[in-house]
Amino acid sequence: xxxxxxxxxxxxxxxxxDGKTQxxxxxxxxxxxxxxxxxxxxxxPSGCGKTTALRIAMGLESASGGKVTVDGREVxxxxxxxxxxxxxxxxxxxxxxxxxxxxxxxxxxxxGQPLHETAMQYLDLVGLKDSYHRRPYQLSGGMQQxxxxxxxxxxxxxxLLMDEPFGALDAQTREDLQEELLKxxxxxxxxxxxxxxxxxxxxxxxxxxxVMQHGRLQEIIPVPLPRPRNDLAALRGSQxxxxxxxxxxxxxxAAGSTxx
Amino acid sequence: xxxxxxxxxxxADTPAADAKRRLPRSAITTLSVALVLLIWxxxxxxxxxxxxxxxxxxxxxxxEISRTGKLWAALYESLxxxxxxxxxxxxxxxxxxxIVGRFRTLDAAxxxxxxxxxxxxxxxxxxxxxxxxxxxxxxxxxxxxxxxxFPICINTWVGVTAVPxxxxxxxxxxxxxxxxxxxxxVLPATLPYIMAGIRLAVGRAxxxxxxxxxxxxxxxxxxIIINSANNFDTATMFVPIVLLxxxxxxxxxxxxxxxxxxxxxxxxxxxxxKE
Numbered sequence: 001x002x003x004x005x006x007x008x009x010x011x012x013x014x015x016x017x018d019g020k021t022q023x024x025x026x027x028x029x030x031x032x033x034x035x036x037x038x039x040x041x042x043x044x045p046s047g048c049g050k051t052t053a054l055r056i057a058m059g060l061e062s063a064s065g066g067k068v069t070v071d072g073r074e075v076x077x078x079x080x081x082x083x084x085x086x087x088x089x090x091x092x093x094x095x096x097x098x099x100x101x102x103x104x105x106x107x108x109x110x111x112g113q114p115l116h117e118t119a120m121q122y123l124d125l126v127g128l129k130d131s132y133h134r135r136p137y138q139l140s141g142g143m144q145q146x147x148x149x150x151x152x153x154x155x156x157x158x159x160l161l162m163d164e165p166f167g168a169l170d171a172q173t174r175e176d177l178q179e180e181l182l183k184x185x186x187x188x189x190x191x192x193x194x195x196x197x198x199x200x201x202x203x204x205x206x207x208x209x210x211v212m213q214h215g216r217l218q219e220i221i222p223v224p225l226p227r228p229r230n231d232l233a234a235l236r237g238s239q240x241x242x243x244x245x246x247x248x249x250x251x252x253x254a255a256g257s258t259x260x
Numbered sequence: 261x262x263x264x265x266x267x268x269x270x271x272a273d274t275p276a277a278d279a280k281r282r283l284p285r286s287a288i289t290t291l292s293v294a295l296v297l298l299i300w301x302x303x304x305x306x307x308x309x310x311x312x313x314x315x316x317x318x319x320x321x322x323x324e325i326s327r328t329g330k331l332w333a334a335l336y337e338s339l340x341x342x343x344x345x346x347x348x349x350x351x352x353x354x355x356x357x358x359i360v361g362r363f364r365t366l367d368a369a370x371x372x373x374x375x376x377x378x379x380x381x382x383x384x385x386x387x388x389x390x391x392x393x394x395x396x397x398x399x400x401x402x403x404x405x406x407x408x409x410f411p412i413c414i415n416t417w418v419g420v421t422a423v424p425x426x427x428x429x430x431x432x433x434x435x436x437x438x439x440x441x442x443x444x445x446v447l448p449a450t451l452p453y454i455m456a457g458i459r460l461a462v463g464r465a466x467x468x469x470x471x472x473x474x475x476x477x478x479x480x481x482x483x484i485i486i487n488s489a490n491n492f493d494t495a496t497m498f499v500p501i502v503l504l505x506x507x508x509x510x511x512x513x514x515x516x517x518x519x520x521x522x523x524x525x526x527x528x529x530x531x532x533x534k535e
Contacts, residue, residue: 060429077435084433090426093525094448103444107434137525155434 001071002158002191004034004057008066011052011215026052028215029066034159037189041202043248044212050195051163053212057193058084058161070159080108083152085162085194089144091136097123097147098132104155122150125184142173146180153188162194166201178204179232186228199252203244204232211251219251313495318502321495325484331499338469338480341397345404346465353409353461354454357416361450362442374417378410382468386475400472407468408461415460419453420446452526455519462511466504 011027026049034040042050055061057068059078068075070082078084083104091100101119110118123129126146136144145165152160165181166174178201185192196202202209203223211218224240235241283291297315304314313321325331360366360374386403393399423446431441473482481500488496519526 058433060432078433080435082433086426086430088426090430092427092430092445092448094451094523103430104434107431107436107440135525 002036003071004159004191004193005069005072006030006032006034006053006057006066007069009053009056009063009068010065011049011056011061012064026215027056027063030212030215030217031066032210032217032220034191034193037191038208039185039192039194039206041206041209042193042195042212043197043199043202043209043252044218045252046197048212049215050212054161054163054193054195058082060084080155081158083155083157083160085145085148085152085160085165087164088168089136089141089148091144091147091151093136096133096135097128097139097143100136100147101151101154104151108155118154119150122154123147125153125187126150126180140173141169142177145169145177149177149181149184153184153190157190159191159193162192164195164197167197174198174201175232181205182229182232199245199248200236202248203241204229204235209244209248211248213252213254218254221247221251310492310494313498317495318498321493322499322502325496325499331484331503334480334484334500335503338473338482341400341404341472342465342469345401345468346408346461348401348405349408349412349461349465350458352405353412353457354416357413357454357457358420358442358447358450360413361417361420362446371417374410374413377406378414380406380410382406383471383475386471390476395477399476400469403472403476404465404468407471408465411460411464412454412457415457416450416454419450419457422453423449448523451523452519455515455523459512459515462508462515466508470504 009027009030010025013024013026015022015024028049030049030053032040042053044050052061056063057070057075059075059082070079073081075082091097092103095103098116098119101122102115105115105118120129120132123132126149128143128146128150131139131143134143136147139147145168149165152162166177169177181192182205184190192205194205203225206223207227209221209223211221221244223244225235225238225244229235301315304312304317307314309317322331356370356374360370382403386399389399389402393402427445427449428441431445436444469480470482470485473480474486478486481504484500485497488494488499
């Protein structure tokens with residue numbers, strides 16, 4: 001469960017600039033697979049289409065060509081088989097942390113006692129059991145994103161899609177949450193596809209890194225670091241980390257990547 | 261060492277001391293009102309009492325018509341169509357603004373009437389409304405309703421269009437239906453705008469109430485205004501006017517209080533800090 005297939009995916013946007021209509025190709029025949037329980041990072045310069053690809057996989061946008069399938073079923077809109085973690089958490093500001101987690105569950109049809117218990121269980125998983133009654137503005141950025149992750153995981157999706165989930169956080173909080181995500185993955189074995197522009201993050205978290213350029217696939221780079229990855233500090237100092245990071249850096253700086 | 265501690269203490273005290281030095285809002289408002297009343301009281305008596313009045317004369321007139329119960333009977337009479345018309349405007353304006361803001365087709369089909377309706381010269385239409393609804397309670401409700409409907413509706417509409425797209429996508433990503441997105445995401449996100457519209461409508465509803473009392477059956481506070489104006493009793497004429505303005509201020513603060521209760525996050529995320 002949880003295999004994502006991205007097949008020949010294309011996406012064109014029409015923009016009106018100074019009264020003239022332009023077509024921008026955000027994705028150009030992108031294809032790759034995320035295997036069951038695998039963690040894959042999508043990396044590339046801004047504007048390369050990585051977020052667009054993720055949004056199409058979520059069903060928030062439609063493809064102009066090609067398709068995305070999850071466990072063989074073509075994505076035709078949002079579904080409970082996929083959980084989305086947004087870049088800025090996007091919690092509903094009038095709800096408490098607990099109610100935010102409950103929101104997704106209620107949409108899945110859960111009511112009553114199980115609803116409360118499940119929400120609490122996932123808040124506990126992200127370490128926020130004691131802050132369940134706080135509203136988003138009473139939570140730090142890192143805590144907000146933890147709630148965002150709990151909300152997405154609570155509906156028990158087969159795949160987790162994350163759009164630069166830690167991009168808006170400070171370095172220390174980001175590292176905490178990266179560790180947390182590795183722990184959660186070790187426990188739940190969810191398939192995770194995440195977008196990032198952080199080289200270190202892609203190496204630390206992913207099994208494979210998909211490098212994109214101008215809406216196309218540039219290269220897929222496997223990360224040879226073993227799991228479980230408990231000691232991130234030691235990993236950062238390892239030879240494999242440095243080599244993989246360099247490979248990704250080279251792919252990102254390959255010919256034709258001058259537009260940022 | 262002692263020097264350092266002392267300086268730290270001083271620094272820690274600064275924000276509190278700063279707050280102490282600043283006058284509280286209510287004190288500034290009281291001062292401002294007192295000043296205006298004082299100036300008015302000072303100049304007022306030199307003006308012919310037909311052409312103007314002043315606070316102490318108005319207070320005397322107030323005492324006169326409030327003692328006989330005339331003022332309160334009139335207020336009670338005025339408030340009935342006010343309450344009905346105003347709440348009807350909220351009950352219809354908010355849902356209308358929500359759906360017009362949310363659905364393209366309704367925006368295109370109805371938006372134009374709402375924009376036009378806001379600018380409608382209602383006073384000119386009162387005679388027509390009288391033909392339709394008579395001279396009594398109903399026509400007064402209609403005038404108040406029509407005057408307060410549009411600011412509420414337009415504000416709600418604008419609020420809906422200002423809801424961040426990302427919050428709606430949260431709903432979509434959890435497969436929420438359109439109704440759920442409207443009621444559980446768009447409505448709460450729009451609340452601050454809705455409350456602003458409801459506050460704006462207070463003023464319009466008060467004006468509409470008096471207009472209705474002038475142009476239909478002369479009644480309520482409007483009747484006191486007209487009758488005392490006809491008798492050149494300017495001081496008495498000012499009594500209902502001042503009372504209505506006070507009522508509007510009171511309603512406004514009540515709604516503000518209510519807003520802080522239903523949308524407490526708004527005050528937190530928007531800067532209420534003023535220079």
